[in-house]
Amino acid sequence: MGKHKVYIAQKIPKKVEDYIANFCDYEKWEGEGPIPRSELLKKIHDKEGLLLAGISIDEELLNHAPKLKVVSNASVGYNNFDLKAMKARNIIGTNTPGVLDDSVADLIFALMLSTARRITELDRYMKDGKWKLEDNENLFGLDIHHATVGIIGMGRIGEAVAKRAKFGFDMEILYYNRNRKYEIEESLGVKYCDFEELLKQSDFIVLMTPLNNNTYHLIGSKEFDLMKREAIFINASRGQTVNEKALIEALENKKIFGAGLDVYDKEPIEPDNPLLKMSNVVTVPHIGSATEKTRSEMAMLAATNLVKALSGEKAPNVVPE
Ligand code: DGY
Secondary structure, eight states: OOOEEEEEOSOOOHHHHHHHHHHEEEEEOOSSSSOOHHHHHHHOTTOSEEEESSOOBOHHHHHTOTTOOEEEESSSOOTTBOHHHHHHTTOEEEOOOSTTHHHHHHHHHHHHHHHHTTHHHHHHHHHTTOOOTTOOGGGOOOOOTTOEEEEEOOSHHHHHHHHIIIIIHOOEEEEEOSSOOHHHHHHHOOEEOOHHHHHHHOSEEEEOOOOSTTTTTOBOHHHHHHSOTTOEEEEOSOGGGBOHHHHHHHHHTTSSSEEEESOOSSSSOOTTOGGGGOTTEEEOOSOTTOSHHHHHHHHHHHHHHHHHHHTTSOOTTBOOO
16 A cells, blocks of 8 residues: 655744655645645645644635545634534544643743733833933833633643742742543632633733633623733634634723733734733734744644544544544
8 A cells, every 4th residue: 555645834943854755645735824725735645644734724725635534733712613524524634732831831921921011012112212311110010920810721831821810920830621620620729710700809810711602702891891900811713713803992991901812813814903902912923833843743733633533543632523
């Protein structure tokens, strides 16, 4: 039997490519930036496996790939999968949980700190030559230490955030999740909390839930109305877990103190998005897992999932149907 034919639509390190080459005949996208969809559709008619990140796996794509058996996402989120359409064709989807938790949790703390202490705003202030000796209250921010953080979505990344909150910053930690996490309650002293109560009580609200039908626009104007006026909202999950219009309105009307954002409704964000003009908003371009080490581990895990699933072995990270 010949090797499995796969297409690699994502840039991956050479060592990961070499690993795939041991088991598969592969073609890969070598152009600049993401592969245009029309190009991808041309490449997949004879492929059994795909390795990619975030590309929409929908009916249209599946119709172009009659031999497809496995789609390996080099990301933990898999909201790009049409799971129903994949299931109907017996196609396995995989993702890369675990290896990115600490990097994403670090980024979340970077967003919390820079929003609360106004780091990007005051960096600009310095560089514009505006610092004066009489500056005082106008440089004040908010404390993180001993504040209350509310984590929505207590998965692996939520737990990594909770560890930093407890051991680094002596924070009070509330969480909301679809099921209780008794072990984490025990080990980290986090407290399970009703969703609305969490919004009311938290100084920092960290949204870490995956995007699905239940979490689409989970946070909207009603939820911002419940938050404290000094609250800081952090989103490093997916842009559509929040109603972005409601977020903009909450920030414009000072319903909350600020926001730290890694993800957006539309990515890349439109240059005229009001969020980019707000001094109380810290924005970064979806870099939660973007360190060389973490992205390389994600690529290797995605390749392992692909190879194992294609060879009929149990792949480590098959996503639930
Ligand atoms: C993921 O893996 O889903 C993250 O969003 C990447 O940063």
